Amino acid sequence: MHPANAVEIFRTDPVDRAAARDLQRRARTGELVRLRHGVYARADAWAALDGASRHLVQMRAATPLLRPGSVWALDSAAAVLGVPRLGAWPDRVHAVVPGLEHDLQRVGLTFHTGWPRQSGRRFHGVPFTDLAQTVVDLARRSSFSEAVIVLDHAVRRGIDFEELAALAAAGGPWGQARAAQALECCDSRHESVGESFFAARAAELRCPEMEPQHEFRSAEGIVDRVDFWLPREGIVIEFDGRQKYEDPAMLGGRTGAGAVWAEKLREDRIRARPEVNGFVRVHWGHLVAPEMLRAHLRGSGVPCC
Incomplete structure (x- = not known):
């Protein structure tokens, strides 16, 4: 219950x-x-x-x-x-x-x-x-970041972009532009609310095109997947939430200290790749303070407005 x-x-x-x-x-x-x-x-x-x-x-x-x-x-x-x-x-x-x-x-x-x-x-x-109607109604009335978060939630659960776009267009002009802009930012590869929130902020700051959930594969067959990859700049961006080190479901039987050590080894492998020029970690505090996020990204070599 x-x-x-x-x-x-x-x-x-x-x-x-x-x-x-x-x-x-x-x-x-x-x-x-x-x-x-x-x-x-x-x-x-x-x-x-x-x-x-x-x-x-x-x-x-x-x-x-x-x-x-x-x-x-x-x-x-x-x-x-x-x-x-x-x-x-x-x-x-x-x-x-x-x-x-x-x-x-x-x-x-x-x-x-x-x-x-x-x-x-x-x-x-x-x-x-239903889910599609609910998130479109919310997106039409919400901030851009909130709109991306709720629409991403729907596409992660299998709702088609076309269905969401049709519902947004059918609801009249009020809020339609907001929903349409948010849909352009949505991606089913955003795996969490934090990643959706960052994608929205990155769009607002006019960051370069980035690929969610990019995979780096080593000669030994080790696959390291990162939250966001900027191919032109060679920069990795990771959303670093505390639950990665505290949530038992995400720890997979490891201790918090073990998760931190595994993450350090993973970052070292990624940084050592010839195509990687930078590795940036973003946390929730950056997302709720856009000016702080802008300064953090620009200081790390990520072009943004």
Whole structure:
């Protein structure tokens, strides 16, 4: 069971006023947290959730307020589908209502106009948009980096570029240019959110053309694959996330120290190749500070604006 589905929700009953006052008292003492008017959850269960799971609980809290025919969309569909995001997950939940004349706002809930493509599945009885529709809708409304990240997520899961481009074009002019620009940057070879984020930043800084997941093969048959390769400049760029040295799934049975040593040997092999003129490591701190990234890349010999 997903952690968000295990969280018990308490709702006030307008008929049982004593029970409603008891929930309000428990919220004042900190035992419960208020999700929306008249809806609560245990504070300890809420504190244990990540941002996406909290958004899912907010969706459950808002379900009785949905209009007939509603379809979870945008951030709410993304939370169900496991689409990554850069910023914090919003408290506001989103649904599309086919045939609605204009968007409607309620406290913590937005009803959008549109005719959504449904996934064929439901979250607590309510359908949600499919992956392609969800990421295109988000890309039209997001920053360039966020758009690349969500679209890359879709193409890594087998969604065709043509399908995404067609959905972006069919949605009208608003946000279409942003989605189209982000699609030009997308590549299924971006293997992580960090690599997608870097690719977006590199495009914004007008870095030279680079090849994701380039392989160097030694005479002994050792294959070293790098995150990005700039063939004209002979420069390797690696996105260096901490999870490479901490995540058990990525360590493959090695210790963190063993992973660091293996990475050092790998870098030495790559640097020793005659076509390699430089090796640059980029981390998350560079990506969230574009000026720092620009200075770091230019200082390492990577041309950028």
